[in-house]
Amino acid sequence: MKFRLHLTFLLFSVFITMARSQTGLNLDVVKSYPFPNELTAAATGSRIAWAFNEQGQRNIYVAEGPDFSARRLTNYVQDDGQELSSVALSPDGKWVIYVRGGDHGSNWGDELPVNPTFSPTPPKVQIWAVPFSGGEPKALGEGEEPVISPKSDKVAFAKGGQIYTAPIDGSASPVMLFSARGTNGSPVWSPDGSRLAFQSNRVDHSFIGVFTDAKTPISWIDPQYKRDSSPRWSPDGKKLVFVRANGLGGKPDSILVRKHIPWSIVTAEVSTGQAKTLWTAPKTLSGSVPNTHGGTNLHWAADRIVFLSYQDGWPHLYSLTEQGGKPLLLTPGNFMCEHIQLSADGKSLVFAANAGTDPLDIDRRHVVKVSVSQADMKVMTPGAGLEWFPVLTGDGQTLAFVSATAQRPPLPCVMPANGGTIKLLATDRLPANYPAADLVTPKQVVFKSSDGVTVHCQLFEKAGGSAKKPAIIYVHGGPPRQMLLGWNYSDYYANAYAMNQYLASRGFVVLSVNYRLGIGYGYEFHNAKNGGSNGASEYLDIKAAGEWLAKQSQIDPKRIGIYGGSYGGFLTALALGRDSKLFAVGVDIHGVHDRTVERARSLVLPDQYERAPDADRALEVAWKSSPVAYVNTWKSPVLFIHGDDDRNVRFSQSTDLVRRLEELGVPMETMVIVDDTHHFMMHANQVKVNKAIAAFFEKKL
Incomplete structure (x- = not known):
């Protein structure tokens, strides 16, 4: 009898283990x-x-x-x-x-x-x-x-x-300090708290203003036919530094040709408004206004002015004396700087970077520290983990940041400011049943697109399973984003990471693609030729990813799906329209589908006599860069998901494409998330979306 009970229990345990391996993780728990x-x-x-x-x-x-x-x-x-x-x-x-x-x-x-x-x-x-x-x-x-x-x-x-x-x-x-024309914002207190600098945006130009009190007129700092922004006070409160870019206007230029976007750093005496140009960016493509996190990241430190520039091909930190001169490069190397914070004493900067001695660090984030006056940068958190959002405490003793691994979700943590043991905070907030140990470690995959561009990806694959597995391409949004070899610092993309883990647990092989126009791999990759509305060259990377998967021995080439949100939805739709033979099924989440909408009139019928010399050609290229141009070759089933309070991609982009495909009889399913935004602000709505994605792929693949 005991033997029979033991055997029954053993068989039951084997059944439970097999059932768990077949059904994968619980999505509600993964999202907890x-x-x-x-x-x-x-x-x-x-x-x-x-x-x-x-x-x-x-x-x-x-x-x-x-x-x-x-x-x-x-x-x-x-x-x-x-x-x-x-x-x-x-x-x-x-x-x-x-x-x-x-x-x-x-x-x-x-x-x-x-x-x-x-x-x-x-x-x-x-x-x-x-x-x-x-x-x-x-x-x-x-x-x-x-x-x-x-x-x-x-x-x-x-x-x-x-x-x-x-x-x-x-x-x-609350009381209104003053009433001024334009849209006034970006307030910055003077060091003694007696005055307030701000930016006054007036559409084609903008000014830097200084408010003192109700009896003192606003001071406008060197007003020009320019767009001035990012005011920062000197430590003694006597000067301001700000960024100056060209005002709008001028002769219409070519739309399809990449061009330098000039900018400079200007200082001014607050008492007189007298200004001088401290530094002007190189007149090269990479010398243009930086478009990574924080833009120019301008700071007036203790004795230096600090800023970020892409001028050497990577978004790096530089510093200047207040007299100007040649900027000092603080962060040499092939990596990017973001989430930049100045210490309370103004003597050092901390930031996140895809830097380190491990070749895989290009697809991670680590915390880095550097002085404002010398290139003595140090990676404070080397290793296989990921760290971001660093800040130094006011006493200068502690470095705080957010830390994660490929398995453990992000948590805040602290360590001594000069290095040492990391202490995780709020570990009790991670549910006791969170399946961190069951998450796979994504593998770095690198290949070249058909035009020779090097593309980095992350492969999610659970060991075992069938000899021929279904596969899914994940396409991030943005496009200036970078998916990592672990959890992401954005809640939107942390959700995508969790979703890719869940799909892998269900037996899918998932390949997350860091296509061109994304960050982390230098200026030319981030600002690729013929990208976006100028030709959608980034789609070559998505197609190459599908073709790479199709060649893998464990993949069934007839069961490759694709999904993504926002710009990822755009590229998903482009894939299904252009290459239904390669991509068998897709999920398009709030994607852009017609890139001529809201720009056609400004191109061909601008509110002036002149127009760009290549306006007609640019409009044609924008149309051919749009999924709606390929509906006649769209054969693959698709699920559309969109929140109708979307403030990033208009809901009408999905309404229009759905109608076009309905008329052609393309098999589709739809889901509308009523009164939620692009970011699915309700947790329950995000889980609902994730379950719909998984169910659709399981049904179709």
């Missing part, structure tokens, strides 16, 4: 990871704060040295789609401020409320303050772009194109 962002530090002391998204419940967490025990400050317990952004600590560390609501990753309308729960009373986009020691959050007013005074007593913010202030403790209603 917390996601930290908005990591920040006070200008004094050892206090840090961040936002945590725990299955749609977004809250502010804080920690303080020396133990850095994580503590939750707010109590938002609903999955209601209300993001937390612009998290900041007051210089004295006593207050945390944040913006709740909106969708600040949008191309337009980021300040508008998001209401995916269909509440009859729509939410507001508000600035809040909460004591670091604990207590009820206090609403300071509706607005965005909040910045705290150096005195830690009040907050300036933008609302409706004007600048307001409010006491940080919420003791009084």
